[in-house]
Amino acid sequence: MTIFQFPSDFKWGTATASYQIEGATKEDGRGISIWDTFAKTPGKVFNGDNGDVACDSYHRYEEDIALMKELGIKTYRFSVAWPRIIPDGDGEINQKGLDFYHRFVDKLIENDIEPFCTLYHWDLPQALQDIGGWENRRTVDAFVKYSEVMFREFGGKIKYWLTFNEPWCIAFLSNFLGAHAPGNTDLQVSINVGHGILLAHGKSVQKFRELGVDGKIGIAPNMEWSEPYSKTEADQAAADRNIAWFADWFLDPVFKGTYPQIMLDCFEAAGARPEIQPGDMETICQPIDHIGLNYYTMSVVRSNPGGGLLQSETLDMGLVRTDIGWPVESRGLYEALHYLQKYGDIDIYITENGACINDGLENGEVKDFRRISYLQQHIAQVHRAINDGINLKGYMAWSMMDNYEWAEGYRMRFGLVHVDYRSLVRTPKESFYWYQNVIRNNWLETKD
Numbered sequence: 001m002t003i004f005q006f007p008s009d010f011k012w013g014t015a016t017a018s019y020q021i022e023g024a025t026k027e028d029g030r031g032i033s034i035w036d037t038f039a040k041t042p043g044k045v046f047n048g049d050n051g052d053v054a055c056d057s058y059h060r061y062e063e064d065i066a067l068m069k070e071l072g073i074k075t076y077r078f079s080v081a082w083p084r085i086i087p088d089g090d091g092e093i094n095q096k097g098l099d100f101y102h103r104f105v106d107k108l109i110e111n112d113i114e115p116f117c118t119l120y121h122w123d124l125p126q127a128l129q130d131i132g133g134w135e136n137r138r139t140v141d142a143f144v145k146y147s148e149v150m151f152r153e154f155g156g157k158i159k160y161w162l163t164f165n166e167p168w169c170i171a172f173l174s175n176f177l178g179a180h181a182p183g184n185t186d187l188q189v190s191i192n193v194g195h196g197i198l199l200a201h202g203k204s205v206q207k208f209r210e211l212g213v214d215g216k217i218g219i220a221p222n223m224e225w226s227e228p229y230s231k232t233e234a235d236q237a238a239a240d241r242n243i244a245w246f247a248d249w250f251l252d253p254v255f256k257g258t259y260p261q262i263m264l265d266c267f268e269a270a271g272a273r274p275e276i277q278p279g280d281m282e283t284i285c286q287p288i289d290h291i292g293l294n295y296y297t298m299s300v301v302r303s304n305p306g307g308g309l310l311q312s313e314t315l316d317m318g319l320v321r322t323d324i325g326w327p328v329e330s331r332g333l334y335e336a337l338h339y340l341q342k343y344g345d346i347d348i349y350i351t352e353n354g355a356c357i358n359d360g361l362e363n364g365e366v367k368d369f370r371r372i373s374y375l376q377q378h379i380a381q382v383h384r385a386i387n388d389g390i391n392l393k394g395y396m397a398w399s400m401m402d403n404y405e406w407a408e409g410y411r412m413r414f415g416l417v418h419v420d421y422r423s424l425v426r427t428p429k430e431s432f433y434w435y436q437n438v439i440r441n442n443w444l445e446t447k448d
């Protein structure tokens, strides 16, 4: 048996997001979001599932926090629903929305759980989408106004902030691939959206510094690590493009003030390019305190001139897959962490890592041993990276509980806690108790 001991101040946690767990979409003045609209558009979401009820965490958050306390987590990553705070995105502040998050954050702190807040986890107020969404600089300014409201209300109480969750999903999955809200399928639109959220990120960080908020702020990219099928230059370049699409396209502007040439060339070949105004890149390139890395899977790719935008194709290497179809390869997390060192010795949190394992309740238990195996492999890679000297400060398992998995609806389950969506009864899974032990010991045991 091998014991992997973690640093005494390592932040073990879990993560969720507002639209995926809260429900209460028409309560206490909440405005409509693009996901309310998208979910109710026929054909967009499996089974027509929507977030109207979800896990009903808007009403059951005390029960959820009691489970977090039992789990023993040190930090809990959640997101704030912008439509609860400013229902039409840019107008009046909704006090009932602020009151909810004060109750919620106070309860976390009362239970010695550090709140880790994501300002934007995809639920854009629909009224802003109606004027062009992130392509319109009025939306950028509205986000800065929303973030200022949050900084003034919660600054000091919340010490860890993220501006945007998974900019690749917001820009490309949602506006080029069309799989998520609002469902556009236009490359130029997706590049415009990406530029808009980077501007919003930079301006929000500037506001955070201007207000002198007692806390730290960063951004949470998702990385699908990629490796070349062969040692040829063409295959390596294909892997480089796949990685840069998720990471460098967003982190180069934030850390270097420039877009990566490898992707500018790629998009140019497809007839699209960022529309940069004077001063934009300086605005985006604001010093940040941490990166939140979301990692699930990796791919092996090879060059294919006819292979679409990235001129590459992904190969099936016969790896075990989770129930959502993603190959399991924890080594990609280790490689991704080393890759991020190009941006300097910045604090990194794993803000999402987890497995879609759809095991159900049997005699009141969920024996999700496949999830335990996934978490064990990935946490071992986390330890390996820390041992290499990488500034890895915490790990937040996705997700605290089963929840609304976007276009997959409720059929895909990522939770450490099972949710019965009819009764809303929560049941800790085997993985909950396994993770509870890792946290309690602050070490990982592997049988070898």
Ligand SMILES: CCOCCOc1ccc(-c2cn(C[C@@H]3NC[C@@H](O)[C@H]3O)nn2)cc1
Pocket (backbone or CB within 6 Å): 017, 020, 165, 166, 169, 173, 177, 178, 179, 222, 294, 296, 352, 398, 404, 405, 406
């Ligand atoms: C048209 C082709 O479309 C194929 C689907 O392509 C993807 C890619 C990536 C994802 C994806 C989902 N997640 C998990 C979430 N991260 C944030 C949190 O809210 C989790 O629910 N990460 N990446 C989904 C779909």
